[in-house]
Amino acid sequence: MGFFFNFVVCLFSAIGSFLFGSDSGIIGSVVSEQFDLFHVYFHKPGPDIIGAIVSTFAGGCFFGAAATGSLATRIGRKRTIQLGALIAVLGCSLQTGARNVSYLIVGRLIAGFAIGSLSMVVPLYQSEISPPEIRGLLTGLTQFMISMGFLVSNWVGYGCQFLRTDTQWRLALGIQIIPATCLFLGMFILPYSPRWLVEQGRDDEAYAVVQRLHGNTQNKEFVELEFAEMKEQIRYEQQNYSTKISDLWSTKPMLRRTLTGMAIQICTQFTGINVSSYFQPTLYAALGLSGSRILMITGINGALGAVTTIIFIAFILDRVGRKPPLVVGAIGMAISLAVEAAINAKWGGADSHNHAAQTAGVAFIIIFSALFFSTSFGPVSWVYQSEIFPMRVRAIGTAVCTCANWASNVLISQVSPIGMARLGYRFYILFVCTNIANAVIVFFFFPETKGKTLEEMDAVFGDQVIPHALETKQVHNVGTDEKIDEERKSTVSEV
Structure with missing residues (x-):
């Protein structure tokens, strides 16, 4: 089936990322002043309560990601995605039926647990079923579907603001149940990760999956060599290494992998x-905008972000690599936020009527997110963290990196309402500085991973122990033990 089947599998599994985007996007509309009936129903919650409603979701995501590392190893990536989808249905249902703030926060905590799980396991699943030359595209679909989630939720929010009953916010929160249900049901017909199948000793099933995902009449040799490399690397790791969490820092190369994976996720959050x-x-209101056009502009921004992301992952990411977009994006975001701070300092405020300044302020918010973020940390962070770890600790390592993302998210989402209220335009300056720091960190400390198979990452990080089949063009490359050699010969005949 080849590329088309591989693309469809990665795209459908990314519905989990769509849920991430839709939940994160819709809450911005729901807690805005345009959803006046939400504020009436919950007795006009202040900035601290709004911060808690938003950040509780991120807190749930942290614990969901933490719990998923070992689970994805035991029951597989596919079943973990399905479990996350079921929990998401429960959390979204509780939010939709909320009777008080506590009820709402519990729903967001449960939904966050599900999204944290999905945000970790979906890009992991995608990376393990993607051929190296298009892994940026296929794993980058995670960010594309996050953008689509924001897009849909922004326009749902725009439409729901005109409803004049509690349906205004209940419908906006409840619509997320639909994609969660589709994800749970649809995953029944999608394949398991072939690398997970090899780890479980289900080699025949794994090879059949590799053929379906990557096979065509022109690349039979590549499929055979990739499967042999995959099987040999995983078998070697099983025989010679443990799978403890302490392995993430047991050697300098492994510590570098772990710190790099955590750093890219923390840097992503500190882009702002x-x-x-x-x-x-709230950002648009600070420029003097008001009324329904605030949510309309939010929807336009979401649409532009989705378009930019798909163009970037389809035509640029796998050609230029991971590092250059990160550096350029960080610098671009720093400049955008510096200009935004200057506009708000000079012409901002709820009473502003400077149309030119408002237009420029909106433009730079869109340039910041829809252009620079969508062509840098947005897609690259999910690709990068999912491809750098060896199979034996890939799920645990990815979980630790995703936890770093959500821990940073909790901090930022909790303090942001207070920071914007007290500091105004000066709050932007914080992220100008962090984006400059991001560019420096990436430039000096991040290795390039473009075009490498997951098994070849050991050479990138300096801990390679066996030759790779795709380099040697041989299907067995380890030792001379007769039993192992016989197993490899059997593998060749199966292939």
Whole structure:
């Protein structure tokens, strides 16, 4: 079936990422002043309560990601995605039926647990079923579907603001149940990760999956060599290494992998993207905008972000690599936020009527998120963290990196309403500085991973122990033990 089947599998599994985007996007609309009936129903919650409603979701995501590392190893990536989808249905249902703030926060905590799980396991699943030359595209679909989630939720929010009953916010929160249900049911017909199948000793099933995902009449040799490399690397790791969490820092190369994976997720949060994502209507209100057009502009921004992301992952990411977009994106975001701070300092405020300044302020918020973030940390962070770990600790390592993302998210989402209220335009300056720091960190400390198979990452990080089949063009490359050699010969005949 080849590329088309591989693309469809990765795209459908990314519905889990769509849920991430839709939940993160819709809450910005729901807590905005345009959803007046939400504020009436919950007795006009202040900035601290709004911060808690938003950040509780991220807290749930942290614990969901933490719990998923070992689970994805035991029951597989596919079943973990399905479990996350079921929990998401429960959490979204509780939010939709909320009777008080506590009820709502519990629903967001449960939904966050599900999204944290999915945000970790979906890109992991995608990376393990993707051929190296298009892994950026296929794993980058995670960010594309996050953008689509924001897009749909922004326009749902725009439409729901005109409803004049509690349906205004209940419908906006409840619509997320539909994609969660589709994800749970649809995953029954999608394949298991072939690398997980090899780890479980189900080699025949694994090879059949590799053929379906990557096979065509022109690349039979590549499929055979990739499967042999995959099987040999995993078998070697099983025989010679443990799978403890302490392995993530047991050697200098492994510590470098772990710190790099955590760093890219922390840097992503400190771009300031979730200030824009969660509180975008508030940013527009600070420019003097009001009424329904705030949510309309939010929807336009979401649409542009989705378009930019798909163009970037389809035509640029796998050609230029991971590092250059990160550096350029960080510098671009720093400049955008510096200009935004200057506009708000000079012409901002709820009473502003400077149309030119408002237009420029909106433009730079969109340039920040829809252009620079969508062509850098947005897609690259999920690709990068999912491809750098060896199979024996890939799920645990990815979980630790995703936890770093959500821990940073909790901090930023909790303090942002207070920071914007007290500091005004000066709050932007914080993220100008962090984006400059991001560019420096990436430039000096991040290795390039473009075009490498997951098994070849050991050479990138300096801990390679066996030759790779795709380099040697041989299907067995380890030792001379007769039993192992016989197993490899058997593998060749199966292939």
